[in-house]
Amino acid sequence: MKVQENGLCPCNSGKAYHKCCKILHDGMKNASNALELMRSRYSAYAKQRAHYIINTTHPKNEEYSNDLPSWFCAINNFMQSTTFEDLKVLDFNEKNNEAFVIFQAVLSLDGQDCSFTERSHFIKENDFWYYESGEIFEQI
Template sequence: MKISPNALCTCHSGKKYKQCCQPYHKGILPSTAEKLMRSRYSAFALGLAEYIMATTHPNNSDYTEDKENWKKSILNFSQSTRFLGLRISEFIDRENEAFVTFEAIFDGGSLCEKSRFLNVEGKWLYESGEFTSTDHR
């Protein structure tokens, strides 16, 4: 999926894409785990599999050296899902570890998760997530 830099960002921040997630998708490192979480949601919505892969910690259960199949899996999810909203309910920021609790809203329902992020040499990475509840509308 393509998006105009002047369109509203797919992370539902209310900001234009060029002022929100686009700089991260182009290589700027998010300064907080919350910004990384938003940019990952947006990357899923836009089908930016390489970004998802590059921002996933090696400890994550989805992480694999089989990059081709991992990329196909991400793209399949992105293309078969309509991303309708993102609500962040809690952000706990520490120096090298952070937690973001959020609800991602899709056409088939929603997913609530408390995500753990680790800062590795100045780069935030998604390490794991714990589902807090699921809503199948």
């Protein structure tokens, strides 16, 4: 999904990108909750903002890497070959410094459907939300 700065945000909030996730991507504010972080991460993938994905991934995540240049390239390669078509939030549960979001992402990778449903786990540390892990379910 190629999104213009003034176009609708890929996160499906109904807001313009520059008034929605771009504010988080540019570091002007932090996600206020895990749901906002999940939406902004989806949008970051769609907008090819690999640094945001890296900065919001918890070090306990299995894909976390200290080799930032290689990790950045891997994320960028995925972003460039993927079309981000739709995001649907199915459930959101937050308690204290932990949250779970279940969502459906409709994607195509090199023209092949690679849509999925995920239950994401988020952790809040030092007033900042991080994506810790995700459990992928069968395709939509």
